[in-house]
Amino acid sequence: MAPYQADITSRRIVLPVPYLVFLGDARSEAELKTAFGLRDWASENCLGQHRMESYVPDIGLPDMSFSAAHQAGARSLLIGLATDGGKLPEHWWPCLREAVNSGLSIVSGMHDSLDSVPGLSDLAKTKGCSLIDIRHWQPTLTVGTGQRRPGKRLLTVGTDCAIGKKYTALAITRAMKARAQAATFRATGQTGIMLAGSGVPIDSIISDFVSGAAEALSPANAADHWDIIEGQGALCHPAYAAVSLGLLHGSQPDRIVVCHQHGRKTLDGFPDYPVPSLAEAIEINLTMAKLTNPQVSCAGISLNTSAMAPRDRQDLLDLTSEQHGVPCFDPMISSLDALLDFIL
Amino acid sequence: MAPYQADITSRRIVLPVPYLVFLGDARSEAELKTAFGLRDWASENCLGQHRMESYVPDIGLPDMSFSAAHQAGARSLLIGLATDGGKLPEHWWPCLREAVNSGLSIVSGMHDSLDSVPGLSDLAKTKGCSLIDIRHWQPTLTVGTGQRRPGKRLLTVGTDCAIGKKYTALAITRAMKARAQAATFRATGQTGIMLAGSGVPIDSIISDFVSGAAEALSPANAADHWDIIEGQGALCHPAYAAVSLGLLHGSQPDRIVVCHQHGRKTLDGFPDYPVPSLAEAIEINLTMAKLTNPQVSCAGISLNTSAMAPRDRQDLLDLTSEQHGVPCFDPMISSLDALLDFIL
Structure with a gap:
């Protein structure tokens, strides 16, 4: 090292x-x-x-x-x-x-x-x-404290791995900055760390210290500052859920944004495991997140619609938004205005 | 190393x-x-x-x-x-x-x-x-596969850390062997590894590989053999839930036994966090465990009753058993016969 x-x-x-x-x-x-x-x-x-x-x-x-x-x-x-x-x-x-x-x-x-x-x-x-x-790399290792800290935090989570969690977090950070909202992208993977110039490679951390590392990644901040935290893994994934849960608990997010790929039926590389529905993913992430932040809520859905015909995309985004009562966007084609109006 | x-x-x-x-x-x-x-x-x-x-x-x-x-x-x-x-x-x-x-x-x-x-x-x-x-120690690192394997597995889980998960697993293993039931204690912490002579120090594993390490700890076995796996951490713990979830997913338990201490109000060392109720702990553990083993069920409750008067202990065990519909025992004072009758 x-x-x-x-x-x-x-x-x-x-x-x-x-x-x-x-x-x-x-x-x-x-x-x-x-x-x-x-x-x-x-x-x-x-x-x-x-x-x-x-x-x-x-x-x-x-x-x-x-x-x-x-x-x-x-x-x-x-x-x-x-x-x-x-x-x-x-x-x-x-x-x-x-x-x-x-x-x-x-x-x-x-x-x-x-x-x-x-x-x-x-x-x-x-x-x-x-x-x-x-x-x-290994950080100075500390276990999670569970103590609440000031500042606002948004974590991107997913119905699977490799589904747009980093891209979505980057897009949200950029959109917030364009509105002059104080915001910092917090990187948890190697590519994200290179982009941000800092971060914690969360899936390389000794398991006992994952939530502590997530706390260190997004420390106390000004009350109106947003940390936009890159998610890792997925809570319903048989291999990577442990990382996701430690990150969720340590991040103490006020808001989650759930990332999903339209048309993906089974987890990438795990053909025996169906991709959970958006409703299931939202519910299980909120259930687990409430332990360290009882006020957590879902702020939006980031939907990859590249598998469908361009003319049908907006209809699906609108329908999904209506079904779940939160803004739904495809970061490759949509403005993030509705999401930001909903959050800020 | x-x-x-x-x-x-x-x-x-x-x-x-x-x-x-x-x-x-x-x-x-x-x-x-x-x-x-x-x-x-x-x-x-x-x-x-x-x-x-x-x-x-x-x-x-x-x-x-x-x-x-x-x-x-x-x-x-x-x-x-x-x-x-x-x-x-x-x-x-x-x-x-x-x-x-x-x-x-x-x-x-x-x-x-x-x-x-x-x-x-x-x-x-x-x-x-x-x-x-x-x-x-670090094992040869492999990620979890999520693939089902033969053999039966029981995992002890807890409403908190340091609540009797190792002791309960050892007692169940000993009781099974006394009935000539093929059973192996599977150690996940340093003391358990010393007792068993083998195991995986699950909370020292790089987080990406926790569920894979748990799969390796309790490999495919004879259909009627029981692996009794020592739990670690707790799923509702702000610092250690990640370890618990990876162990739960990789163990693919058929049965869980929930360990609880009567009278403990807040998590050990985390005064802001209440100990979850037995019903909450059972529900969240089963919900998460179903991902890798849809047939999982709760087989019993291991209750530390040392904080109460000796004459009241059996009443509490009986009442708790009735409330949850599974055997309830204090491994320091009870026979494990009811539990084994329920499982085997």
């Missing part, structure tokens, strides 16, 4: 921004999902891009060498692509060493630890740089 | 038995809770005791030197006492080295890692012994 824990409490990852985004030798845009996510949701954190070869697809930022990026103010090289099995390929090693030699810290979401690159750890010590493996 | 993972799948801790129980320089019986638990529940795993001083209270086993114990067949020195903050005091170090030098592995539930004892790790390598830190 990398030693970097810049947050004063050591209970959240805080990344050195701005980034130079490393695109490596990616051969397709699909490999660059993380980099495109950065461009779309955190362009203010991205100073430039670095490609190992000219054929690599780009994300529209200026190409920069490591030393030029450092001189321009970049503080870390962020690995913006995914490889098979999360490996750090051997032919990247000289590049990573050169980046550190130029004074850049490195931020990685790979399974391979940055310490596994020969010589990199010693070089980083010499240069005063950090090697930050988001997947391997 | 110690390298010892003798189980063929590396998904459970398996300890080298029998033990020589280390009583150190304990000054009171209270410090020896673990050792007394071993004597009461796993005497077949304990060959002898080792005291550093003659004034140390004993657990009634033969006093043995390390070499004599090894010659008599002992395979590990098990640290049977608790210290402040889980420290391994410096004046124990020579003892621990001597034990390894005599061929004994060491089993510890302390927070301090055995590797932190100078020279011990190298000595263990030389002697072919293992250093097993139960609290630091």
